[in-house]
Amino acid sequence: MANPLLEVKNLDVWYGDVQVLREVSLHVDEGTIVALVGANGAGKTTLLKTISGLLHPRKGEIVFTDKPLHTMKPQDIVDRGIIHVPEGRRLFADLTILENLKLGAYTPAARPFFLESLERVYNLFPVLKDRKDQKAGTLSGGEQQMLAIGRAVMARPKLIMLDEPSLGLSPLLVRSIFELIHTLNTLKVTILLVEQNIHQALKIAHQAFVLKIGKIVMSGRGDELLVDEEIRKAYIGERARKR
Amino acid sequence: MGDIGLIAQVVVNGILFGSMYGIAAIGLSLIFGTMRIVFIAQGAVIVLFAYFCFWLFSLLGIDPYLSLIPIILAALLLGTAFYYGLFREAAAFKDRIGSLLIAVGLMFFLENFMTVVWTPNPRAVVSSYGFYTFRLFGMHFTLVRVIGLVLAILATIAVATFLKKTLIGTAVRAVSEDVEASTLMGINPDRVNAVTFAIGIGLAAIAGTTLATTYSFDPVYGIDFAIKALVALTLGGIGRVGAAFLGGIILGLIELLGTYFVGAAWSQAIVFAVFLLALNFRPQGLFGGATSEKA
Numbered sequence: 337m338a339n340p341l342l343e344v345k346n347l348d349v350w351y352g353d354v355q356v357l358r359e360v361s362l363h364v365d366e367g368t369i370v371a372l373v374g375a376n377g378a379g380k381t382t383l384l385k386t387i388s389g390l391l392h393p394r395k396g397e398i399v400f401t402d403k404p405l406h407t408m409k410p411q412d413i414v415d416r417g418i419i420h421v422p423e424g425r426r427l428f429a430d431l432t433i434l435e436n437l438k439l440g441a442y443t444p445a446a447r448p449f450f451l452e453s454l455e456r457v458y459n460l461f462p463v464l465k466d467r468k469d470q471k472a473g474t475l476s477g478g479e480q481q482m483l484a485i486g487r488a489v490m491a492r493p494k495l496i497m498l499d500e501p502s503l504g505l506s507p508l509l510v511r512s513i514f515e516l517i518h519t520l521n522t523l524k525v526t527i528l529l530v531e532q533n534i535h536q537a538l539k540i541a542h543q544a545f546v547l548k549i550g551k552i553v554m555s556g557r558g559d560e561l562l563v564d565e566e567i568r569k570a571y572i573g574e575r576a577r578k579r
Numbered sequence: 580m581g582d583i584g585l586i587a588q589v590v591v592n593g594i595l596f597g598s599m600y601g602i603a604a605i606g607l608s609l610i611f612g613t614m615r616i617v618f619i620a621q622g623a624v625i626v627l628f629a630y631f632c633f634w635l636f637s638l639l640g641i642d643p644y645l646s647l648i649p650i651i652l653a654a655l656l657l658g659t660a661f662y663y664g665l666f667r668e669a670a671a672f673k674d675r676i677g678s679l680l681i682a683v684g685l686m687f688f689l690e691n692f693m694t695v696v697w698t699p700n701p702r703a704v705v706s707s708y709g710f711y712t713f714r715l716f717g718m719h720f721t722l723v724r725v726i727g728l729v730l731a732i733l734a735t736i737a738v739a740t741f742l743k744k745t746l747i748g749t750a751v752r753a754v755s756e757d758v759e760a761s762t763l764m765g766i767n768p769d770r771v772n773a774v775t776f777a778i779g780i781g782l783a784a785i786a787g788t789t790l791a792t793t794y795s796f797d798p799v800y801g802i803d804f805a806i807k808a809l810v811a812l813t814l815g816g817i818g819r820v821g822a823a824f825l826g827g828i829i830l831g832l833i834e835l836l837g838t839y840f841v842g843a844a845w846s847q848a849i850v851f852a853v854f855l856l857a858l859n860f861r862p863q864g865l866f867g868g869a870t871s872e873k874a
Contacts, residue, residue: 388763389762390759390762390763409762409767410762410763410765411762411765411766411767411768414762414763414764414765415765419763420763422759422760422763426757426759426760426763427760428752428753428756428757428760429756430752430756430818431749431752431753431756435749435752438746438749439746439749439750439753439761439764439766440764442746442750442764442765442766443765446765447746487764491764491765
């Protein structure tokens, strides 16, 4: 079997004196959707930030398309083909939608394909085309998430990492976001998805990893974990009770 | 009628004067926006370029407006050097106290450097057309001041166009909003910061040339100028090029109208009183929109 697109090996990450990730290993195969699930504070966002170069590991390595990644700067990692859509979307609110999309294609690798990528994004989200000259800050929550994902698509990434894309959206929008992730995947984009909406995430994931207090405690196919007794009790049941 | 004519004259001079504060304020706005650095040395840098202009004029006989070309080029290099040599670390950590101290240190260094090189005596560039005036609508215009205003307006339009129309300019605005999110787009913040610093110092070069051709200056003239530029910036509103420029114009008007109506001694007090009032009632600036505070 071919090597995975992304491989994380024995990663230790610290915030000052606090160890957040312990010996984390996972792999993402090309063309798949991989879900990373777990409770608040388990270290999911930390892992994504380490992959995208915002944080550096104390130990371990990250290999992407057979080349090490963990010593590179964030901007160079984007150029290599990984785009990170951070929690809370982090759009440039004072910039227009079109300007946000332009910056999505900022890397030397993506820039020549700007018009082609723009066409693709406008096809996925016609609403962004209608409002292209509007400031991003004026969009609704759902539209902002579309723009965040659209901006990521502009970079022509091999891998998109989505951090809590459904956070703060209405149930109807949550469903359409998950449909969208599925659509992106059929367009041959590999996806690493961090979600608190564990039920939905496991449903669309080919592969899933469960992170608990900085450690991977379980992994398997999404549909397997979905019916796993322990998972249901620990995460899905808990969410159901909360509602 | 004579009175109104005189007031109109004062207004015109205030606008011409304020345009220099305006472009200095734009430089401060850009540098603060992307790097959160209060670049208090801006005034000393302006005076440094006034001396460059003075030297090129008095030693080599180069026309001050022709000297703009080498001076702006030198400014872009100097701005890049300032960033990589002095402010890079502080900018990376958003260390406002650290960067302010570095800027203050740079200011004192430049003041003393200029005192040694050019003596503390006031200098001015007096070209053959330096006193040429013309009448229009019953008012007197000094040619060099009008050229100064035109240069300031052109520089403002150029910077606004750069920020709006180019990809790197868009990146400058993005870094001002959210550095981390910018790096996740593949933007190199160091490059953006260096470009921003170069533009800020480039604007100082234009202000310096205008200063040299319209007023006399000495090595310690800069601090007053830098503080006025900061006031102009706060008055207009941080984050918009046009707002910073208008803030400068308004400041120039207040200063000269204050001198005319109340007297020169009071005009400085009035400037700062208006500044404090504006801060109190419109902290976002007169022309700044509601700034969106990011969580």
